[in-house]
Amino acid sequence: MRMVLLALATTLVVIAPAHARECLFVADQRGGVIYEYSLSGKNLGAFASGLAAPSWLATDASGNIYVTEYNAARVDKFSPSGAPLLTIPTLYTPGGLAVGSDGSIYVAHYDGGAVSHYSPAGTDLGIFASPGGGGTDFIRFDANDNLYVVDWSGGTVHAFGPAGEDLGRVITAPSGAEGMAFDSRGNIYLANDPLNLVEQYNPSGSDLGKFVSLGQPAGSTTGPYGIDFDRRGNLYVAEFSGSIHKVSPMGVDLGVFASDGLVHPRDVVVAHCRRTIRSL
Numbered sequence: 187m188r189m190v191l192l193a194l195a196t197t198l199v200v201i202a203p204a205h206a207r208e209c210l211f212v213a214d215q216r217g218g219v220i221y222e223y224s225l226s227g228k229n230l231g232a233f234a235s236g237l238a239a240p241s242w243l244a245t246d247a248s249g250n251i252y253v254t255e256y257n258a259a260r261v262d263k264f265s266p267s268g269a270p271l272l273t274i275p276t277l278y279t280p281g282g283l284a285v286g287s288d289g290s291i292y293v294a295h296y297d298g299g300a301v302s303h304y305s306p307a308g309t310d311l312g313i314f315a316s317p318g319g320g321g322t323d324f325i326r327f328d329a330n331d332n333l334y335v336v337d338w339s340g341g342t343v344h345a346f347g348p349a350g351e352d353l354g355r356v357i358t359a360p361s362g363a364e365g366m367a368f369d370s371r372g373n374i375y376l377a378n379d380p381l382n383l384v385e386q387y388n389p390s391g392s393d394l395g396k397f398v399s400l401g402q403p404a405g406s407t408t409g410p411y412g413i414d415f416d417r418r419g420n421l422y423v424a425e426f427s428g429s430i431h432k433v434s435p436m437g438v439d440l441g442v443f444a445s446d447g448l449v450h451p452r453d454v455v456v457a458h459c460r461r462t463i464r465s466l
Contacts, residue, residue, distance in 0.1 A: 412453030
């Protein structure tokens with residue numbers, strides 16, 4: 187009887203409600219799958235599969251997951267449990283996406299300098315911003331609902347206010363800028379694929395220097411691409427060669443966080459875990 191009670195007590199300790207934990211979601215572009223990982227690096231399986239080159243991810247305050255399917259020219263929305271909720275067809279090749287505080291959806295035109303705006307129900311509300319350049323890639327909102335847009339061809343980052351007003355060019359970075367994320371202080375982080383590093387900028391766009399180098403020579407084809415922070419300030423970096431790196435808040439590369447099951451991971455997002463998890 188004592189052993190049964192001990193086993194029960196242990197179970198209560200290791201099981202937590204899904205909303206109480208963060209997990210990492212990874213868009214594997216070549217594999218056609220969104221994987222879910224615990225923040226200890228355990229592969230929790232496919233969150234969604236059979237996708238046509240899932241490339242960019244976003245989440246909202248309710249924990250829904252959004253993804254652009256590059257080869258199918260559409261955006262999908264999934265509930266926190268993985269149930270399909272919405273599909274938005276696009277008339278252009280979709281790039282990065284972001285979700286506003288009101289649930290509106292913003293999608294970059296990968297091969298053109300524009301960002302489209304959709305209602306939470308998927309209604310096309312037209313062009314929100316036109317930063318120009320050769321192609322818009324990753325887009326992210328800051329804490330003030332300003333939208334930052336990366337031009338992958340020119341290495342620039344433009345900012346737009348909540349109503350679409352052009353706040354100007356914030357950053358001019360080396361060509362090849364890809365993923366973007368904000369830390370809790372509003373600093374901006376840009377992943378650079380050709381240089382194989384993540385650069386850090388203050389909120390006004392001043393270059394604070396290299397945050398982390400991922401140990402490969404410049405010009406290699408390992409990535410990095412998508413990046414995102416967890417609540418503790420750890421940074422997760424998708425490397426297109428097939429792995430996710432974890433970086434400490436101080437910029438120390440902690441090595442490969444996950445690689446099992448991955449072919450060509452393109453983007454990552456930290457969001458609420460889908461399920462009750464044991465032994466994280």
